[in-house]
Each structure stands twice: as C-alpha cells, then as structure tokens.
Amino acid sequence: MLHNCEPISSCDTLRWNDYEKENNMNEKTITVYFIRHGLTYQNLCREYQGQLQNNDVLPESAMLIRQRRLRGVVPEVNTLWVSPLIRARTTAELYFPGKEYELMPELQEREFGQWDGKTHNDLLDDPLYMEFINSFGNVTPPEGESPEAFDARMRVVIERIEELAHSAPEQFPLALVFHGGAILNLTGRLISQGEPFWRYYSPGAGGLKLELALNPLRVVTVEEIFNDDVPIEKTPFYLDFTKP
Helix, strand or coil: CCCCCCCCCHHHHHHHHHHHHHHHCCCCEEEEEEEECCCEHHHHCCECCCCCCCCCECHHHHHHHHHHHHHCCCCCCCEEEECCCHHHHHHHHHHCCCCCCEECHHHCCCCCHHHCCCECHHHCCCHHHHHHHHCCCCCCCCCCCCHHHHHHHHHHHHHHHHHHHHHCHHHCCEEEEECHHHHHHHHHHHCCCCCCCCCCCCCCCCEEEEEEECCCCEEEEEEEECCCCCCHHHCHHHHCCCCC
C-alpha cells in the first residue's frame, strides 16, 4: 500500500506509555510485534500494491534488514505469522532466518483492484478514489476488496491472537510480518483514537512492539522498533527517485 510516514512525538509516546504502565502494572501482558515488509519497486514508485502485484523486496531494503540483524536489534520471538505474499515472506526470512513460520492468508494486503499499480497522483481525477481517501478507505475499489471483507479478515487476526494468548501464552512473543494497510487497520482497532500510534503508517521493514492485556484484549504500551537508523523513505534513494 502507498504510505507517507509522519514523525511521531516521542514525548507523547512516553506520556501515554507511562500512564498506561502506572494503571496496568499488575496486569499480565503478551508481546506482539507488527512488522511491515521491506520496500518493493512498486513502493519506490509510490504505487498502490495489493495482492495482484506479488513482488519481492528491493536489494536496498534487504540490506537494511541484514544490517539490523548484524547489529542485534531484531527481537527474539517464539511464534511467527507471515502473509503469504512474497515481499512479506522474504522479510520474515531475512529478519528471522531459519525460524519456522505459519503462512496466514488473513494477513495479506487489501486488494485495490483497478487501482493496483497506480499512484495517488494517477487517481486524483477519479471521484470514487477521492471518496476512498476522504473516508479512510471505506469504499470498495473497482474490482477490489470491500472494506467489510478487509475488516472481517482483520477481526480474524485479532481473534487468533486472543485465542493463542488464552490457550498457549508461552508462544509469545509473537511477530506478524505483513503489510502497511493491515497494520493501519489493526492499529486503528487496537489503539485509541488520538493516541500517537493510532492508525500507524509503518515505514518499509519497520514496525511496532505492542504489549497487550486480555479480558478485553487491549494495548497497554506501544513503541516503534528499528528506529535507530534512517528508514529508506528518508534517504535520497527514495526521495529523489523518478520512475523511468
């Protein structure tokens, strides 16, 4: 999916996390990582990318992931769920080499139908697209996935996390390697509106660490991971790129 990453105030994040910790310090939590796939050529071109364009990650993004492993900043996880799309599978194998993982179809990116492969600028004259943007995606792209179907898939993901927490808490930490649109949807559901990470736009190969409490399932604390280096989206390689 097309994303423009906005900076998040570390002060706001710390205030929110400290408040939550003070009010939930005696409650057991589970750790879940939301990790977005590395950038593809379509991401570099700022194109919408759903399920049709099943592309692999750029060499530059793969190199960034390998460097993070060498620095020892990749978290240890007990369970790994991965979108079946190639860009997510490659990212999971780079971050967690040799780790067994479950392919989870529900983690796939939303399908954008006729908009797949087009940029925001390509679609500005399409009234349906403008309605899509102004409604936070609450419109079905032509030949694409409806918001209701996409939401249903995301509910399955949340339900599976909750089921695993109750049946096998030793399987945490859990990492999900998937897509920007799905991360946006899940953080919109799990994090309160107005909090720093509500509807989080993840950079390529970036993500979040969430501490979740149960009964009901909810976020206690959340923080960015892999934030000790410059994301590709902030480099001249990305900013100065012009599609041939």
